[in-house]
Amino acid sequence: MAGDISIGELSRRAGVKVTTIRFYEGAGLMPAPPRSEGDRRLYDAGHVRRLSFIRHARELGFEMEDLRTLLELSDRPGGSCGPVDEIAGRHLAAVEDKIAKLTALKGELSRMLATCSHGAVAECRVIEALADHSHCGGEH
Amino acid sequence: MAGDISIGELSRRAGVKVTTIRFYEGAGLMPAPPRSEGDRRLYDAGHVRRLSFIRHARELGFEMEDLRTLLELSDRPGGSCGPVDEIAGRHLAAVEDKIAKLTALKGELSRMLATCSHGAVAECRVIEALADHSHCGGEH
DNA sequence: GTTGCATCCTATAGTCACTGTAGGAGCAAG
DNA sequence: CTTGCTCCTACAGTGACTATAGGATGCAAC
Incomplete structure (x- = not known):
């Protein structure tokens, strides 16, 4: 599951700028990923999915506050989708x-x-x- | 021509908040008006017209940069409206x-x-x- | 092995068009 | 004289990033 994707690669795969990914991390939309020896962020396929979700929802005009809720809900698939x-x-x-x-x-x-x-x-x-x-x- | 309108009165007449008027002054959209002895801004009917123009254009979605040009043009009625x-x-x-x-x-x-x-x-x-x-x- | 370049790191400031807050001073009415 | 409203300046905060500065790392070519 750990394909060790760099932030630049994640950026290309999800279509979100590198600086914006770091911004999302600070804002709590993306988790702080593990780091390499040289202190670089290491992502995996799950992060690509999550960031694509964020990107799509942002393109649809959902605010970051809405996104926080949406992401939380999608993390717990058992709950009601009300x-x-x-x-x-x-x-x-x-x-x-x-x-x-x-x-x-x-x-x-x-x-x-x-x-x-x-x-x-x-x-x-x-x-x-x-x-x-x-x-x-x-x-x- | 100097009807001596306070900033609050100007705010009511043009439908623009007091703080926003001061902001427009700093941004160069509204001129710095004369002051009273007690250092209060004194406006006149011309200011009401100008601020109404700004408000309407902003409501129509024109950016402040566009507004600067538009205001400059409307101040010189002889030029072309191209x-x-x-x-x-x-x-x-x-x-x-x-x-x-x-x-x-x-x-x-x-x-x-x-x-x-x-x-x-x-x-x-x-x-x-x-x-x-x-x-x-x-x-x- | 070293040079050179792309990529990465943090931290901070800037964007737009305001809005909000702090901490005062002026002014009219009761 | 006090209450309460309006006004003053100056600065911080908003949302969702973007840009810049000043380095460190990683990798390939020479």
């Missing part, structure tokens, strides 16, 4: 919310650009739209 | 890109949750999907 669903569900809702906000934003930006006559700043619709916050829900 | 369009266009593209990514993400999260049987962690599809990065474009 908390996992809860975290994923909460995250899904946040993603949907963000999509809605960005879509509204896209509309506003497109409209700004479409109505701009591309002349002088004085008549620029973009600047005007940014200065005018009458229709952006600014509570005075 | 750079403004360029910044807004670049930002619109970034927003569209983000929407696309989040939509894909939403699909993956929904699928994960839908296929989970809500039993033990051992059979949890969510954990499994996170551990398996075969279909997430992970190079190697």
